[in-house]
Amino acid sequence: MLKDKKIAVIGAGKLGEAILGGLFDAGAVRPANVIATAAHQERLNVLAERFGVETTLANAQAVSESDVVLLSTKPQTIPEVVDEIAEVLDPSKLVITAAASVSTGFIEERLGKPVPVLRAMPNTPSLIKVGMTGIAAGTHAGPEHVATTRAIFEAVGRVVAVDEKHMDAITGLSASGPAYLYIVIESLAEAGVKVGLPRDVATELAAQTCLGAGAMVIETGEHPARLKDTVTTPAGCTIDGILELEDGGLRVTLIKAVVKAAARAHELLEA
Numbered sequence: 294m295l296k297d298k299k300i301a302v303i304g305a306g307k308l309g310e311a312i313l314g315g316l317f318d319a320g321a322v323r324p325a326n327v328i329a330t331a332a333h334q335e336r337l338n339v340l341a342e343r344f345g346v347e348t349t350l351a352n353a354q355a356v357s358e359s360d361v362v363l364l365s366t367k368p369q370t371i372p373e374v375v376d377e378i379a380e381v382l383d384p385s386k387l388v389i390t391a392a393a394s395v396s397t398g399f400i401e402e403r404l405g406k407p408v409p410v411l412r413a414m415p416n417t418p419s420l421i422k423v424g425m426t427g428i429a430a431g432t433h434a435g436p437e438h439v440a441t442t443r444a445i446f447e448a449v450g451r452v453v454a455v456d457e458k459h460m461d462a463i464t465g466l467s468a469s470g471p472a473y474l475y476i477v478i479e480s481l482a483e484a485g486v487k488v489g490l491p492r493d494v495a496t497e498l499a500a501q502t503c504l505g506a507g508a509m510v511i512e513t514g515e516h517p518a519r520l521k522d523t524v525t526t527p528a529g530c531t532i533d534g535i536l537e538l539e540d541g542g543l544r545v546t547l548i549k550a551v552v553k554a555a556a557r558a559h560e561l562l563e564a
């Protein structure tokens with residue numbers, strides 16, 4: 294799928310590096326087929342050293358040599374980067390934007406020509422290939438462009454393709470979600486310390502338990518409530534713990550957190 298495509302990573306910072314790492318580890322892309330850009334030569338030296346890829350400070354040059362263009366600069370840099378590369382883009386190339394809050398419509402309008410554009414919202418566990426990415430197609434993108442984008446982000450985790458109207462929701466749930474779960478892990482570890490465990494042991498127990506619970510939902514395909522029921526023995530310990538969670542409003546609090554973060558993602562888009 295990706296092997297015969299040349300990919301330009303425009304703004305290869307943390308996210309760009311994570312994706313390249315995933316693609317090379319998976320053998321999905323050869324370093325000879327990648328060209329990476331950044332704002333500073335020092336950054337390019339790091340990328341060339343780590344991956345052996347071609348690098349340049351000239352975004353337009355990178356795009357002119359490529360079939361797929363991944364925009365991974367900060368959102369505020371996207372307008373100037375799009376203006377810089379517009380001239381060398383044409384409908385045969387695919388643009389994928391990973392910048393938070395930047396819509397496909399914004400890029401299409403700025404380009405002023407029918408170039409296929411997709412939007413992607415990954416999360417930070419992509420760094421260790423357990424990422425979750427939502428992708429959405431713009432007006433001129435077809436199934437083949439969706440498939441190419443899916444293949445790129447599947448190198449660093451799982452992918453769901455959604456209508457673009459859901460991208461704020463994805464930002465509030467899976468992109469912000471690791472932060473919520475770090476708080477859950479931290480709190481469970483604190484609880485472990487309270488009941489007498491050494492902190493490092495408590496943290497490992499909490500983190501691996503979250504990892505296992507997530508994997509159970511994905512791998513069994515069972516409803517989380519059914520999985521919860523299998524842990525909850527009548528008159529056992531777990532039901533006492535669950536009663537405390539319900540009393541503390543954990544469910545409603547998590548729902549409100551996602552709703553707020555999704556609303557904020559929408560505001561950023563309009564800012």
Ligand SMILES: NC(=O)c1ccc[n+]([C@@H]2O[C@H](COP(=O)([O-])OP(=O)(O)OC[C@H]3O[C@@H](n4cnc5c(N)ncnc54)[C@H](OP(=O)(O)O)[C@@H]3O)[C@@H](O)[C@H]2O)c1
Binds near residue numbers: 306336392468
């Ligand atoms: N990190 C994540 O998990 C994550 C998740 C979802 C979405 N995103 C999105 O991904 C984007 C990048 O995030 P990040 O965490 O990877 O940021 P980052 O590490 O700061 O990377 C941004 C890169 O853009 C480069 N850059 C700046 N101006 C440029 C220009 N004019 N032309 C070419 N390159 C330029 C920078 O180069 P220098 O290093 O040389 O300054 C830097 O390497 C953001 O829009 C963010 O919303 C990130």
